[in-house]
Amino acid sequence: MRDETIILECEDCGVTVEAQVLQSYSMRPDGELPRLYTFAKCPRCESPFVAVQESSLVDESWDGPQRLYPPPHSPLGQNLPRPIQKAFNEAAQCLRARAYTASAIMCRKTLEGICVEHKINERNLGSSLKRLRDEGVIDKRLFEWAEELRVFGNEAAHGVNVTIAPQDAKDILDFTHALIEYVFTFQERFQAFKRRHLETKGNI
Numbered sequence: 001m002r003d004e005t006i007i008l009e010c011e012d013c014g015v016t017v018e019a020q021v022l023q024s025y026s027m028r029p030d031g032e033l034p035r036l037y038t039f040a041k042c043p044r045c046e047s048p049f050v051a052v053q054e055s056s057l058v059d060e061s062w063d064g065p066q067r068l069y070p071p072p073h074s075p076l077g078q079n080l081p082r083p084i085q086k087a088f089n090e091a092a093q094c095l096r097a098r099a100y101t102a103s104a105i106m107c108r109k110t111l112e113g114i115c116v117e118h119k120i121n122e123r124n125l126g127s128s129l130k131r132l133r134d135e136g137v138i139d140k141r142l143f144e145w146a147e148e149l150r151v152f153g154n155e156a157a158h159g160v161n162v163t164i165a166p167q168d169a170k171d172i173l174d175f176t177h178a179l180i181e182y183v184f185t186f187q188e189r190f191q192a193f194k195r196r197h198l199e200t201k202g203n204i
Contacts, residue, residue, distance in 0.1 A: 006065045008049050010042040011170060014098035017042050019049050036062050080184050084113040088180060091173055100169035101156045107176040108153025111146055114183055125150050142182060145175050 005018040019040035028034040034055040041048050050069040053062040091106035108125070115121065115128035118137055122128040129150060133143040152172055155162045164172070 005043075006038060006040060006051060008040065008042075008051060008065060008067050009096070010045065010047060010049075011070055011095070012045050012047045012166060013042060014096050014166075015044075017044060019043070019051075038065065079188065080180065081113070081117050084110055084117065084180065084184075087113055088176060091176065095169055095173055098166070100164040100166055101162070103169045104152050104156040104164045104172050107149055107172050108157065110176050110180070111149060111153070114179065125153075137183060138179070142179060146179060149175055149179075 004021050006021060007016060008019045009016050010019070020043050022039045022041060024036055024038040026034055026036045036053045036055075038051045038053070039048070040051065048069070049067060051065040051067050053065050055061075056063050087106055087110040091103045091110060094100070094103035094106055111129070112125055115125070115132060118132065118135070120128045120131045120135075122131060126147070129138075129143060129146045132138050132146070133140065138146065149172055152164065152168065156164055
């Protein structure tokens with residue numbers, strides 16, 4: 001076995017750690033550089049990791065590890081409105097810094113940004129989310145998610161004695177990310193898909 005540790009970010013601990021390597025193996029997909037897959041664990045909380053590294057083009061070493069599990073957040077769409085992107089990124093930074101309550105508050109602010117972007121500004125966030133649902137921007141299931149995120153955000157912002165647990169904060173961030181992807185990225189991709197389909201039919 002090679003080095004007994006690899007450097008990875010542990011989301012549960014909110015820090016970069018020297019993860020303890022438990023097992024690894026290498027393979028070479030057809031026509032691609034060799035890859036090294038590693039199963040490791042956090043030395044602090046013992047959470048599991050799966051990471052991959054590609055062979056360096058310079059020497060026989062391996063490039064830096066990329067975490068596959070837990071999966072990192074996919075990059076936000078390039079066309080995402082700047083205020084929403086900024087609020088979500090700050091929520092993610094708070095989570096990494098283990099400022100869980102602050103992360104939940106920033107996720108709530110992200111929800112507010114989604115409403116404002118759709119020209120919805122009711123007397124409170126709950127009413128704005130209902131309008132998002134009624135106007136078809138989000139469906140019933142996503143409304144339930146958004147409503148739960150709003151409640152957590154309210155408690156985090158206004159309850160002096162309320163603290164957000166680490167796993168709750170991570171889930172809140174994940175659900176917020178999913179809402180952003182649905183409202184902006186996937187909606188846009190679906191419209192582009194329909195346009196391509198119509199153009200294809202018109203050329204037949």
